[in-house]
Amino acid sequence: MIRRFFKRSRFNEKYADLITRYKIPRAFLSVNRHAVAKGVLVGLFVAFIPMPAQMVAIVLLQPLFRFNLPLSIALVWITNPATMPFIYYVEYKTGGFLLGMHDLPHVAMSLAWFEQNFDAIVVPLYTGALFYSTLFAAAGYYLVQRLWIVSVHRHRSRRRR
Numbered sequence: 001m002i003r004r005f006f007k008r009s010r011f012n013e014k015y016a017d018l019i020t021r022y023k024i025p026r027a028f029l030s031v032n033r034h035a036v037a038k039g040v041l042v043g044l045f046v047a048f049i050p051m052p053a054q055m056v057a058i059v060l061l062q063p064l065f066r067f068n069l070p071l072s073i074a075l076v077w078i079t080n081p082a083t084m085p086f087i088y089y090v091e092y093k094t095g096g097f098l099l100g101m102h103d104l105p106h107v108a109m110s111l112a113w114f115e116q117n118f119d120a121i122v123v124p125l126y127t128g129a130l131f132y133s134t135l136f137a138a139a140g141y142y143l144v145q146r147l148w149i150v151s152v153h154r155h156r157s158r159r160r161r
Contacts, residue, residue: 039068043075045137095128
């Protein structure tokens with residue numbers, strides 16, 4: 001199923017012309033099991049880290065790990081402006097729990113309050129972010145690998161019949 005989805009979305013002649021015109025390396029758009037799984041891994045890992053320019057970080061990591069770039073950039077948008085407050089709050093609470101830290105007694109949604117309490121927020125937030133980034137990235141990687149392999153086996157068994 002997952003393999004067939006990505007294989008069907010291969011670039012046709014129109015997109016091949018675009019790739020050659022702008023000299024986009026083929027490795028950035030590779031659609032194989034390892035490239036897609038690594039794309040999910042890197043995309044989910046970076047998505048849960050609170051930082052600016054997540055898409056730029058993905059592009060900078062691409063030459064090191066060689067993964068499907070469009071998929072990773074799409075996964076980074078899990079943490080969009082609508083979901084960020086909820087995700088970062090859960091990461092902060094989880095980080096505080098893992099570190100055994102207590103919550104801040106008074107929370108105000110203002111820049112001044114955030115600047116005053118920055119030191120108390122950063123350590124639990126990034127601890128929780130590292131926890132969830134690792135958890136979801138590893139789960140996504142192994143899920144894609146497994147679904148791809150199952151898809152290949154099912155396709156081969158259907159062809160034999």
